[in-house]
Structures are given as structure tokens and as C-alpha cells.
Amino acid sequence: MEQYTVEQVAGLLGLHVKTVRNYVRDGRLPAVRVGKRYLIAKEDLAAFTGLPVAGPDRPRRAEVSAIAQVDGVSRSEMDRVSTMVLGSLSGRSSGLRVEFAYDAEREHLKIIVLGGLEETAQVLRIIDALVRP
Incomplete structure (x- = not known):
């Protein structure tokens, strides 16, 4: 069973260590006390945040x-x-989402790309090659 210290949880959640300790002391975040330290189970942290914890x-x-x-x-x-x-995206299951917004009056094109880092970088390289004078 994977466990985190209060300091690790604070770092993962972007909170101050005292805030996490208060959550533990108030009973909002289940933890086990070992000596002077609290240990928080990965499952308890996931339940507390409502999100799966990377591990x-x-x-x-x-x-x-x-x-x-x-x-x-x-x-x-x-x-x-x-x-x-x-x-260029057809036939791939890359999880990318690409949308286009065009203002004909101003001849202005916006391309919105949402997805993984490498997949998005590839699409941006394609766009660069297509619009480069």
C-alpha cells in the first residue's frame, strides 16, 4: 500500500503543509499517525480529492x-x-481535439488544439509548415 507524508500531499495538491495537517486533524483527510508523522494512504488521498493519484x-x-x-x-x-x-489526424486515435475559428471580414484564423504534448506539437509543426510564407 502506497502512502504519502503530509509534506508530499501538500506538494501534490499545491497546499501549505499546515493546511494538510489541519485536514488530517479535523478528520477530513484520513491518516495514520506514526510517531510524530502522519501517513496518508494513496486511496484516501484519491477519495479526498476526487481524482486518481498518479503513481x-x-x-x-x-x-x-x-x-x-x-x-x-x-x-x-x-x-x-x-x-x-x-x-493529418484522420485514422489516428490520438485523443486530440482541433477546432478552427475564422473571421472572413478580418481574414483572421484561430486554430485551437487540445491534447497530449507530443501530439499537439506535431499539429503545431504542420500548421507552421502550412502557413509559413
């Missing part, structure tokens, strides 16, 4: 939200870029 059996996943803004884009260029970007 050796659960790898971390980092995600990114990126917005690429391109000015001076005609409607036909926007169609080409959106078709090429979406075409």
Missing part, C-alpha cells in the same frame, strides 16, 4: 491547450489549412 501503477499524462493565430488568411487558404490539418 507507479498509473502513469502521468500531461495535456496542453494551444491557440495558433494567423492573420492575413483568405477563405481558400483557411479551407486548405483546415483540410490538411484534419486530414
Whole structure:
């Protein structure tokens, strides 16, 4: 059974150590006292936060939200870029989400990319190659 110290929990949650100790003392966060230290079980921390805790059996996943803004884009260029970007994603189960917002009056294109770090970086490289003069 994996356990965390109060200091480790504070670091994981971005809280002050005293705040975590108060949660333990108030009974809101179950813990076992060992000498002068409290140990919090991984399962108890997950129940307290409502989120699974990253650990050796659960790898971390980092995600990114990126917005690429391109000015001076005609409607036909926007169609080409959106078709090429979406075409590069077809057939992959990458978990990426890509959306396009185009203002024809201002010739302004925004491309919103949500997903994993490497997958998003690949899409941004494709966008860069397509819009580069």
C-alpha cells in the first residue's frame, strides 16, 4: 500500500503543509499517525480529492491547450489549412481535439488544439509548415 507524508500531499495538491495537517486533524483527510508523522494512504488521498493519484501503477499524462493565430488568411487558404490539418489526424486515435475559428471580414484564423504534448506539437509543426510564407 502506497502512502504519502503530509509534506508530499501538500506538494501534490499545491497546499501549505499546515493546511494538510489541519485536514488530517479535523478528520477530513484520513491518516495514520506514526510517531510524530502522519501517513496518508494513496486511496484516501484519491477519495479526498476526487481524482486518481498518479503513481507507479498509473502513469502521468500531461495535456496542453494551444491557440495558433494567423492573420492575413483568405477563405481558400483557411479551407486548405483546415483540410490538411484534419486530414493529418484522420485514422489516428490520438485523443486530440482541433477546432478552427475564422473571421472572413478580418481574414483572421484561430486554430485551437487540445491534447497530449507530443501530439499537439506535431499539429503545431504542420500548421507552421502550412502557413509559413
